[in-house]
Amino acid sequence: MKKALVMLATAVSMSGAFAQTPAPAPAPASAASAPAGKAGHERNVEDRIAYLHAQLKITPAQETQWNAFADVMRGNGETMGQLFQQRKAATNVTALDDMKQYATIAQAHADGMKKLVDAFDPLYNSLSPEQKKLADATFHHSDTVDGGHRHRHGKGKVGKSTPASDAIVKP
Structure with missing residues (x-):
């Protein structure tokens, strides 16, 4: 159970929002005034958002849809961050309490x-068709997704977090 939670927590903390690890972007002004852990988490979320945007x-015409997507990423990150802080x-x-906490986190992940x-x-x-190709390549993964990690069928080895589940934006 603890191993599964550690895997979930790792997936949550290593989120790349449908992407490989992006280069760090400057922290938003609001993150600078937040407590250290929260600032780092907010910066990671904003880094993922900036990476995906680029x-x-x-385009400017897509900003409305983009902002809605980015806001969900931020909200998911906030929710997961609060749940992990409560758990910590x-x-x-x-x-039984441990299992219930895990179930709550797993449900929040699915809802997110x-x-x-x-x-x-x-x-x-x-x-555009070109952008869809970029999105498809950025979001594509051939392994199964479980808790934000890639599992190779029959091998049991855990790899890097998957792009799809990373967009939930976890702490």
Whole structure:
């Protein structure tokens, strides 16, 4: 159970928002005034958003759809960050409590992914054929997705976090 949680937490913290690890971008002004852990998390979310914006070559005409997608990424990151902070702060939890916390996090992850897909649909439909190719290449993964990690069938080895689940934007 702990191993599964560590894997989920790692996936959450290593989110790349449908992308390979982007080059760091400057922290937003609001992140500079936040507590250290939160500032780092907010900066990571904003880095992923900036990376995807550049990677997909978002045009001014697509900004409305892009902003809706980016806002979902931010909201998902905030939700997951709060859940992991609560989990980290919990002490003397029973096995049942531990499982319930894990279930809550897993459900939030699934709910966040659904919101992200719903926000990405109109954005993807607004992309040019060239942009769709970029998105398809950026978001594509051939391995199965489980908790933000790639698992090779039959090998049991965990690899890098997958682009698809990373867009949930986790702490």
